[in-house]
Amino acid sequence: MKTLPEWTDLRYFLELARAGTLSGASRRLEVEHTTVARRIDRLEAQLGSTLFDRSREGYELTEMGLALMPHAEVMESAALAAQDQLSGNQIEVRGVVRLGVPEALGVRVITPLLSRFLQGHPDLSIDLLVQPRFANLANREADLGVMLDAPSTGRYMVTRLVSFRLYLYASPAYLARHRPILRQADLAEHDFVDYVQDRLASNELNFLDELGFVPRRRLCCTGMMAQAEAAAAGLGLMMAPPYVIPEDGRLVPVLQHEVFAERSYWLVAPVDLYRLPRVRTVWNLLREYADAQPGLFVNGGPAPVALPLPRTRKG
Template identity: 75%
Template sequence: MNTLPEWTDLRFFLELARAGTLSGASRRLEVEHTTVARRIDRLEIQLGTTLFDRSREGYELTDMGQALLPHAEAMESAALAATEQLGGTEVAAHGVVRLGVPEVFGVRVVAPLLVGLLQTHPDLSIDLLVLPRFANLANREADLGVMLDPPSTGRYMITRLASFRFYLYASPDYLARHPPIREHADLARHDFVDYVQDRLASRELSYLNELGFTPRRRLCCTGMTAQVEAASLGMGLIMAPPYAVPDDGRLVPVLDQFFAERSFWLAAPTDLYRLQRVRAVWNLLREYSDRQPSLFVHGKEEPATRRSMPLAGTTSRDGGNPSS
């Protein structure tokens, strides 16, 4: 190799690696898909190696492509940092951010929240991945994600977004047709709506097991949206966080003193976290979660103190541990 690759070619490489298709990369870069293909071909010829495996499904990084990826991302971060420093002020967030979120949380909380962010940053775009599972950050499916199980290996920025509780709810119609629920022991006589147990996105979703008895699951669904609808129609009791329950009276709390507590974590690869566009979304989610504790817990409770810091060679997480 007689000359170094051009940064613009590496930018095309990055966007194709993230999008996985020529059409997706071309949309992000605002060029024709043939331009993306031509730039990638040129880069591969210059480097003397194949960076992508081509198939009808799209483009997937080869081992050499995976090896190049962190270097290209470091160059991207350095270029943005230099622009910010030379400009004397922080560059406005621009570009595309892929945000992976759980199904109901994404629809009921995150999607409405993003409207204001996009109005403030006219050059910013969001790909909101509303998934029945949690986004895979290791293969760059998303730039950052909200999840129950944060990465345990790799270089990530991780913070606890919110501690939240699954409470018991039922429809007024169901409660009128079934024996009264005055104490925990009464629950054993009732029907439940739950997740399909062998399709759980995380073991943290097996919260009904904390009831202390084997619940009578009458209907199981792979997503909470269907569970909420079924419980609203009187199919049985449901455990759900406050943000998932519609404010229309179709579901009411049952035995508020019983709950299962979990934590949402916010994570991003450390190199992507340095990007202004990713930090803009990150900060929005953290600040909003702090301001809206009633989304996660009945009543008013102070959010836990949190901090975020990178840890070279491993995962950085903030779980309230002074050593983290």
């Protein structure tokens, strides 16, 4: 190699590695996908190495590409630091941020929030990954994600986004047809709606098994939105955070001061992506909104005593 790679070519390399497709990288860089392909071809020719394996599914880093990643990230960090200093931290927020969120949280809370937020950021776009599993940040599926399990290895920025409670709910029609629920012991005689047990995205979703008996599951779904519809249709009780429950009265709380589980959502981003102004802007938005809306995550009323439900993480 007679000359060093240009920083702009390495920037194209980083965005393609993160997006996994030419179209995804071109959106982030605001150029044509052919420009991305041409820059990558030039970089590979200059380095004398193949950096990506091409397939119909997209671009995947080769061993040489993986080796180049940390060096390109160091250059990116230096460029961002210089931009911060020279601009007095007044950096324009623009580009695409890919955000991975749990399904119900994404639909009920984050989508309405983003619709208002983006009106004030005309040059910013969001790819919202709403799915019944958590985004894989290790393979750069998302720039940042909300998840139940904070990573214990890898170079990530991690913060507790919010602690929340899952309460029991049922439809008025279901409660009218079945035996009264006056205490926790009565629950063993009732039907439940739950997650498909061999498709759990996290062990933190195993809250029904912690109630002290084997629940009678009448319907299991991979997502909580479907569970809420099933419970509203009268198929059984479900456990859910307050933000999942519609305000139309189709679901009402059951023993909410006696039976509930506590969990935490964690906000996570790879360290190198967290340094990007557009990613930090979305990060700060989520933190500030969660802090300002406690009623979405914990029902009001007298302070109840939680059941001794075991958790995988303290605090």
